[in-house]
Amino acid sequence: MKFKVLGSGAGIPSRTRNTQSFVLDVVEEINQYFLIDTSEALQHRILDTTIRPSKIRHVFITHLHGDHILGLPGFLSSRSHQGGEGIPLIVYGPPGLEEWIETTFRTSGTHLNYAIQFVEVGNGDVFDIEGFKVSVQLLDHAIDSFLYVFEEPDKPGALKSDKLREMGIKPGPIYKQIKSSKTFEHEGIIYNTCDYVSAPTAGRKVAVHGDTRVIRHKDYLDMLEGSDLIVHEATYLHGEQEKAHLYYHSEINDVLFNLSQISYGQLLFSHISNRYDAEMVRLVEEQLPSGIKLAHDFIEITIPRDSQ
Template identity: 55%
Template sequence: MKFTVLGSGAGLPSKDRNTQSFVIDCVLEYNEYILIDAGEALQHRILHTHIKPSKIKNIFITHLHGDHIFGLPGFLSSRAFQGGEGIPLTIYGPAGLREWLDLTFKISESTLNYPLEIIEVEADMTIRLNDFTVRVLPLSHGIDSFAYIFKENDKIGELLTDKLLALGLKPGPVYGKIKASETFTVEGKEYQTADFIGETIYGRKIAVHGDTRLNSKEDYLNQLFNADLIVHEATFLKDEKEKAHDYFHSEINQVLNMFSELNYKQLLFVHISSRYTDEDIREVSAALNDKAAIAFDYFELPIPRNVQ
């Protein structure tokens, strides 16, 4: 599994940063990509990757500002001609998303050749998707904006086959039966299956935010605890805390301070304003801790499974 940034910029695109779009690559696990937000020119960005539109089967929209959705109608139409025929697609997003897409397709006389389901989300909603539980968290942004927390189910550890072989049990269907049971018996002696199972494989957690002011509420921070990846906006990079608050956005140092006591593996900053130069970004990046980074377009981050 890996996280790919197709667009890392804020409201106005620049020559180097497209507006916001991300992909969670689950092809090896579930044979699909999960798209989060659909900035303008999304379909053009995908052309520079190995991503197949037909394998994007679920889309999550954080909020309905144009820099997060203007690429959606074009992508949906293109998918119909890029192997997507007959392959269902589900879009999750705030109220109003269905009306906007229905009107867009009606006026443009566009049709799709695959089933499209639009599910309008609400705060604290829970969505089941593959082996993920997706939690919808409300944010503060003037219009409805959400964070999506993708939590993969934990998996039982692998059988310790060397220990089973030592008991005289050769590989075969019996191994599956043992793994599915609490106890098993060999030559009249009972054994606890847990003693023959390796360490639990803990599910990965990825938290992707829409645009937002800071949220320091304890229940919100608890949802992010132990995240493998937190993706958070940093529209402002230069200590403009008051301006960030006034515009319903976040400033990078405030975010770092808010998460300073939070246990996570990687913090990725996105939604970077086009007014910052490369030199500005290099200067800010140099001061970040080793768990934080400012994203760029086509940035990729592998997210391995956790064994503890």
């Protein structure tokens, strides 16, 4: 599992940062990509990667500000001609998203050659998507903005074949039968299968924020607890907590202090204001603890199993 940043900037693009768009790469797990937010020029960004639009079957929009959605009409249209013909797509997002796309397509005469479904999300929603549990939490922004938490299912433990061989059970179809049952019989004795299977490997958990102020509620922090990767905005990198709060955004040190109350694997800060030059970004990065990074366009984060 990998997390790829196609755009890491806030508000408007700069020479070095496009506005926000992410991809959760679960090709190894389910042969798909989850696309999260769709900044302007998304089509061009994808062309600079090995991502195949036909393998994007689910799109998640955090909120309806332009720097997070203006690339969606173009992406949907180009997907028709990039292997997506006949492959359905589901778009999850706040109320109003479907109406905006329908109006855009109607006025521009755009037609798709695949089925598209819009799912309106709300606070507390939970979806089962390709075996992943996807939870939705309302954030604190000028308009409705959401957190998406992606939880991979646990990976079943492996059969302890050495123990079975010691019992005199030779490899073969019987091993599959044993693993799929709660008990098995050998030479007249009933055994519990769980004693012959290793513990399952916990699924990974990735939490991706839309724009937000810092949230200090316990329920919110509990939702992030144990994440292997948290992606959070840091529009403000150098103080100015009051200004960040005034404009419904977050300041990096305030976020770090807030998240110090929970355990997590990696933390990636994105949505970086274009008023910070490369030298300021470098100075901030040098002060960050291990496992915490500032995003830049095309950065790729590997999310290993058991990263906690």
